[in-house]
Amino acid sequence: MWLFFAAILVVLVxxxxxxxxxxxxxxxxxxxLAENSEPIYQLPQNYGKDYIVLMVKDPYWLHAYWxxxxxxxxxxxxxxxxxxxxxxxxxxxxxxxxxxxxFNPVNAPFYDIPVNDWAQNWYFKVGQASHSFYVDLGRxxxxxxxxxxxxxxxxxxxxxSVSTVIDPQWPPxxxxxxxxxxxxxxxxxxxxxxxxxxxxxxx
Amino acid sequence: MTKGYVTMVLxxxxxxxxxxxxxxxxxxxWFYEANxxxxxxxxxxxxxxxxxxxPFKITLSLSPTLLSMWQDPLLQQRxxxxxxxxxxxxxxxxxxxxxxxxxxxxxxMYQHNIAEAYTLYHxxxxxNLVNAFRDLEQSGQIELITCGATHxxxxxxxxxxxxxxxxIKVALDYFHQVFGHHPRGFWLPECxxxxxxxxxxxxxxxxxxxxxxxxxxxxTPRPRYSIYAPIRCTSGVAAFGRDLETSRQVWSAQEGxxxxxxxxxxxxxxxxxxxxxxxxxxxxxxxxxxxTGLKYYRITGKTEHKAPYIPEHGRGQAALHAGNFMFNxxxxxxxxxxxxxxxxxxxxxxxxxxxxxxxxxxxxxLEFLFRKAAFDQHIFQFTTPxxxxxxxxxxxxxTPSMSSxxxxxxxxxxxxxxxxxxxxxxxxxxxxxxxxxKRFANATELETRALNQAARELxxxxxxxWAFIMKTGTMVNYAVRRTTNHAGRFFRLADQLQNNCVDxxxxxxxxxxxxxxPGIDYHSFTTS
Numbered sequence: 001m002w003l004f005f006a007a008i009l010v011v012l013v014x015x016x017x018x019x020x021x022x023x024x025x026x027x028x029x030x031x032x033l034a035e036n037s038e039p040i041y042q043l044p045q046n047y048g049k050d051y052i053v054l055m056v057k058d059p060y061w062l063h064a065y066w067x068x069x070x071x072x073x074x075x076x077x078x079x080x081x082x083x084x085x086x087x088x089x090x091x092x093x094x095x096x097x098x099x100x101x102x103f104n105p106v107n108a109p110f111y112d113i114p115v116n117d118w119a120q121n122w123y124f125k126v127g128q129a130s131h132s133f134y135v136d137l138g139r140x141x142x143x144x145x146x147x148x149x150x151x152x153x154x155x156x157x158x159x160x161s162v163s164t165v166i167d168p169q170w171p172p173x174x175x176x177x178x179x180x181x182x183x184x185x186x187x188x189x190x191x192x193x194x195x196x197x198x199x200x201x202x203x
Numbered sequence: 204m205t206k207g208y209v210t211m212v213l214x215x216x217x218x219x220x221x222x223x224x225x226x227x228x229x230x231x232x233w234f235y236e237a238n239x240x241x242x243x244x245x246x247x248x249x250x251x252x253x254x255x256x257x258p259f260k261i262t263l264s265l266s267p268t269l270l271s272m273w274q275d276p277l278l279q280q281r282x283x284x285x286x287x288x289x290x291x292x293x294x295x296x297x298x299x300x301x302x303x304x305x306x307x308x309x310x311x312m313y314q315h316n317i318a319e320a321y322t323l324y325h326x327x328x329x330x331n332l333v334n335a336f337r338d339l340e341q342s343g344q345i346e347l348i349t350c351g352a353t354h355x356x357x358x359x360x361x362x363x364x365x366x367x368x369x370x371i372k373v374a375l376d377y378f379h380q381v382f383g384h385h386p387r388g389f390w391l392p393e394c395x396x397x398x399x400x401x402x403x404x405x406x407x408x409x410x411x412x413x414x415x416x417x418x419x420x421x422x423t424p425r426p427r428y429s430i431y432a433p434i435r436c437t438s439g440v441a442a443f444g445r446d447l448e449t450s451r452q453v454w455s456a457q458e459g460x461x462x463x464x465x466x467x468x469x470x471x472x473x474x475x476x477x478x479x480x481x482x483x484x485x486x487x488x489x490x491x492x493x494x495t496g497l498k499y500y501r502i503t504g505k506t507e508h509k510a511p512y513i514p515e516h517g518r519g520q521a522a523l524h525a526g527n528f529m530f531n532x533x534x535x536x537x538x539x540x541x542x543x544x545x546x547x548x549x550x551x552x553x554x555x556x557x558x559x560x561x562x563x564x565x566x567x568x569l570e571f572l573f574r575k576a577a578f579d580q581h582i583f584q585f586t587t588p589x590x591x592x593x594x595x596x597x598x599x600x601x602t603p604s605m606s607s608x609x610x611x612x613x614x615x616x617x618x619x620x621x622x623x624x625x626x627x628x629x630x631x632x633x634x635x636x637x638x639x640x641k642r643f644a645n646a647t648e649l650e651t652r653a654l655n656q657a658a659r660e661l662x663x664x665x666x667x668x669w670a671f672i673m674k675t676g677t678m679v680n681y682a683v684r685r686t687t688n689h690a691g692r693f694f695r696l697a698d699q700l701q702n703n704c705v706d707x708x709x710x711x712x713x714x715x716x717x718x719x720x721p722g723i724d725y726h727s728f729t730t731s
Contacts, residue, residue, distance in 0.1 A: 038712070041691025043628050053630060055359060056605070058613035065627050121623060153362065156398075158421070158605035158613055165424040170599040175542035176429045179535070180420070180447055 052137045054152035059129035059160040064092060065121035066137050068149050076149075080141060088139035090115050092122060093146065097154065098131040112140070129160035207431075207536035207547040208586040209576075210443070211569070212413065214390050215242065215555035216266035216354055218668040218685075219719055221278055230681055232487050232494075234272055235285040238332065239496060241559040243320040244566040246335045252573055253342045259573035260585040262346045263336070263555070264390035267374045268353055268666070270333060270381055271719040279330040285487075286321050292485045292495060293317060296473070305511040309499045312514045333381055340382065346587035348388035349378040352720070355665035356617045358397035358605060359626060365640070365728040366633040366665070368403050372727045373662065375407055377720055387589040388412060392667050394445070394552075395607035395614070405438035411588045412442060413552055414603050417612055419444030421604035431539050431547040433592070434601040442603045443588050449551045452531055460524040460568065464502050465516040467563040468509050471500040498563075521564040525571035526579075533582040548591050549583075621679075622670040628690045632661050635697050640728040643700065652714070653705045654725040657696040659717050664689035689717070 052066035077085055091112040100108045113124050126133055134154040139147050166172065217237055222228040252259050272278050293314050300306040328334040339345045351357065352373035361367040371389070379385050388411045389404050396414045404412060411433065419430045419442065426434050430444035453460055472494040474482060487493055500509035501517070532549060539547035558565030576585065592598075609616035618626070636657060643650055664686055672682035692713055699705045 038709075039691075039695075041687050041695075043687055043690055043694075047627075047631050053362065053626070055618060055626065056613070057615050057618050058611060061615075063618055063623060065623070067627075121627075156605075159423070160421070162420055163423040163425045167424040167427075167599065167601070170424070170427040170601075172425050172427050172429070173542055176431060176539060176547075179538065180429060 050150045052135060052150040052152040054133065054135050054155050056155050056157055057123065059157045060127045061123055061125050062133060062135075062155065062157070063121065063123050064135055064137075064152060066150055067120065068137070072149060076139070076147070080147070084141060085139070088141045088147070090117055090137070090139050091146075092124065093136040093138055094124070094126065095134050095136070096126075096128065096131055097134060098128075100132075112146075126157065129157050132156045204581065205546070205584045206540035207549070207583050208591060209532050209536070209549045209551060209583050210260075210262060210586055210588060210591070212262045212264065212390075212550065212552035213245070213555040213558065214264040214266075214350065214552060215269055216264075216350065216392075217269050217272065217556075218666045219268040219271060219353065219663060219717075221272065221275060221716075221718075223277055223716060226281055226284075227488050229488050229491070229493060230678070231278070231281070232285075234278060235282050236494070236496060237556055237560060238282055238324070239286070239289070239317070239320050240563075241556050241566075242332055243323055244316070244559045245555065245569070246323060246332070246339070247319060248566050248570040249339050249345065252570065253339070253344060255574075257573055257577045258344075258584075259577065260344055260346070260587050260590070261573075262348060262388065262587045264348045264350055264388075265336060265378075266350050266354055266390075267377045268719065270349075270377065273332040274381070275718070283325060283330065286317065286324065288485060289317055289496065290314075290321065292497065295481075296497065305513075306499055309512050309514065310497070313497055337382060346387065346589050347378075347382060348386040348390055349374050350390035351392045352377070353662040353666045354392040354668060355662070356393055356395050356607075356614075356667040356670065357391060357400055358395050358607070358614055359617055359670075360629055360633070360665050361397060361400070362630045363633045363637050363728075363730075364403070365637045365730040366661075367400055368730055369658065369662070369727045370665070371403050371407055371409075373658075373720055373723055375409075376722060376724075380722060387592075393607045393609055393617070394418070395609075395617075395667075396442070396603055397605055398602055401436040401440045401442070401603075402438040405436075405440045409440055410592060411440060413550065413588075414442050414444055415606050415608040415612065416445050416447045416450075418442065418603040418606035421606070422601040423604075424601055426601055427599055428543060428545075428547070431543065431549065432545065432595070433548070433588070433598050434603065435598040436602060437600065441588070441592055441598055443548070443550050444603075445552055445608065446549045448531070448535060449528075449549060452528065453551075453553075460520075460528075461557070461562040461565070462502065463520050463524070464504050465513070465520045466502050467498055467512050467517055468500045468502045469498065469561060469563070471498050471509055473497045473499065517564050518567055521567040522571045525568050525575055528568075528572055529575050529580060532576075533580050536583040545595055548586070550588075616674055617667060617670040619674060621676070622673040625664075625670060625673075625686050628686075629661075629665055632664065632690055632693050632697075635694070636661050636725070637728045637730075639697060639700060640725050644726075644729070649705050649707060649710075650700060651725075653696050653700050653710055655723050656710060656714055656717070657693050657700070658723050658725040658728065659720060660689045660693040660696065660713070662720075663717055664693065692717070 046067050048069055049067060050069050050072045052064055055063045057063050091114050093110050093112050095108040095110045097108045115122050132154055135152040136148050137150045217233055220230045220233060222231060296310045300310050336347060340347050351370040355370045357367050375385055385408055389409045391412050394413055394415045396418050416430055419426055422434055430446060433441040433443045435441055474492045474495045485495060499512055501512040503509045536547055606612055639654060643654055646654055669682040669686045672678050
């Protein structure tokens with residue numbers, strides 16, 4: 001993979017005309033700009049929105065990132081009291097909506113993962129391949145009530161094994177499947193070229 | 204009689220690295236090195252095979268960013284300078300090694316290789332390798348396809364459908380602009396498949412894509428032919444799975460070819476071995492030792508003491524390994540054909556850059572393989588996925604599993620502690636871009652330029668390469684800066700558009716810097 005072509009980053013700015021031994025070549029000059037036309041970019045810490053986004057890492061792990069605005073925070077305090085934020089526990093309420101037709105959280109089984117007030121993202125294990133989930137970010141008040149702050153998109157974890165569903169018109173050919181010699185039905189993942197270079201298998 | 208087929212697929216990709224502000228940016232050398240060591244040697248062998256009437260077939264995925272760099276006048280000019288500089292170093296090395304015949308012999312090999320590269324690049328293809336692939340495609344032996352516009356990792360960036368659509372549409376439009384037709388197939392960057400993305404491919408006329416082995420093995424329902432025939436997604440697009448046995452035989456630690464002791468050692472470049480004064484004029488970045496491409500030793504063994512490379516021996520091993528690969532495919536296809544009610548297909552996809560750059564003898568191996576397979580056996584033929592679909596248009600309906608060819612088979616390489624921070628910004632930018640494309644359905648000329656540039660910046664920020672570099676831990680600063688700069692430019696453009704104050708002078712500067720896809724149309728973010 002191209003990524004390994006070089007080892008260290010160095011950038012030196014040189015403009016204008018370049019002389020090369022074999023032939024003189026004049027390179028085009030960079031566009032002339034007023035000073036400070038390109039700032040040193042810094043991406044914002046926050047976007048001023050209340051949201052939580054759910055992503056799939058692998059068949060067993062999900063990743064969520066979120067943002068809660070100060071407005072939302074203040075609304076919460078106004079509703080539940082000045083100590084309510086401090087006294088409540090932020091959680092990710094994970095809904096397994098695999099068997100839900102309309103993703104209605106009332107019917108879906110769920111469990112809570114405690115997080116903290118400093119985190120803006122979290123990896124968590126759902127341990128269920130080929131299941132569908134979404135997450136509510138909320139807070140559990142001292143009296144046990146759950147208050148929703150933001151609801152995520154829905155994701156589905158990938159399969160981690162051969163399907164048991166058989167199409168009768170296309171029954172699997174066992175002799176062909178046997179050629180794979182799958183150790184315990186699992187595969188030696190990560191045979192991409194880049195991975196092999198990294199592991200030193202490709203010199 | 205032919206009992207089955209083998210498909211070789213090479214995926215050629217580099218991220219868009221072009222720095223008009225300086226000719227001394229180290230990362231630009233990725234492009235020059237890959238041209239010299241991979242793309243030109245591959246072009247040379249394909250030309251020889253065609254000239255000699257060898258009935259080979261290969262599928263080449265050419266990424267839109269790579270196509271853009273090949274077409275860029277500044278990079279074309281700089282690459283010529285790079286080649287001339289290398290030729291000058293070789294001239295000097297011929298003098299220095301004149302009394303060391305075992306080294307001089309290797310220098311002469313490089314002299315020949317670079318002269319061939321120069322002639323092909325400058326004289327035959329007028330400094331534009333797109334011309335080479337246009338010619339090669341005319342032979343009918345090479346099937347060209349492409350991948351996402353900037354190699355975006357679709358399962359992770361695709362929170363908005365318009366983002367995935369744009370990665371696909373921009374790539375296909377650019378491919379059409381370059382080659383005059385649409386490709387039949389599509390290489391999903393990192394073989395990363397997200398169920399449902401195939402519908403976007405189908406809507407854009409794509410007939411097939413590739414997934415890693417488990418993408419097919421874990422498909423639902425269970426595929427009849429395992430990975431030895433494509434399956435058909437509900438969208439109608441065919442999915443081809445990577446052969447496991449081939450991956451193991453070529454690349455595994457125990458049986459793999461590229462680690463052979465007679466092959467050239469990658470890590471012993473003269474850049475790190477010669478005096479400062481001697482090597483300084485030939486370093487890409489003054490004062491920083493980085494590979495020249497001249498490497499004189501063979502792998503030798505698990506030792507630091509490396510013996511000089513002997514090109515004839517390396518070539519001999521490449522021939523032996525090609526014979527071994529062919530023999531194994533014969534046995535594999537022969538067995539499969541006995542148990543299948545159609546001719547089996549073995550899919551062998553690789554990163555193109557492994558051939559020549561990492562595995563110096565890789566292009567020779569490929570040439571030997573095609574020649575031997577054409578004349579020394581009758582069990583299998585090489586084919587392309589397009590040809591196989593023409594032969595077998597009726598394939599099993601099934602949905603591939605979400606998968607990639609990265610470590611552990613799913614998304615974790617591109618979503619972990621080092622790189623997860625980027626998605627907040629990429630998703631936010633994607634959402635903003637979709638909103639802008641709706642709001643500015645009818646834009647002024649200046650707004651249109653700003654919107655199209657915003658689309659370019661978003662695409663560039665989405666390159667999977669940046670997340671991968673952050674994960675691997677080398678060149679991280681560059682990857683972070685590229686992500687930050689492109690996303691930063693995007694948000695600045697969005698802000699100016701929203702406040703009706705587009706800075707035309709600055710826009711012109713950014714258009715000149717990030718100048719790819721001149722025909723881009725931001726409306727593609729408005730999903731159909």
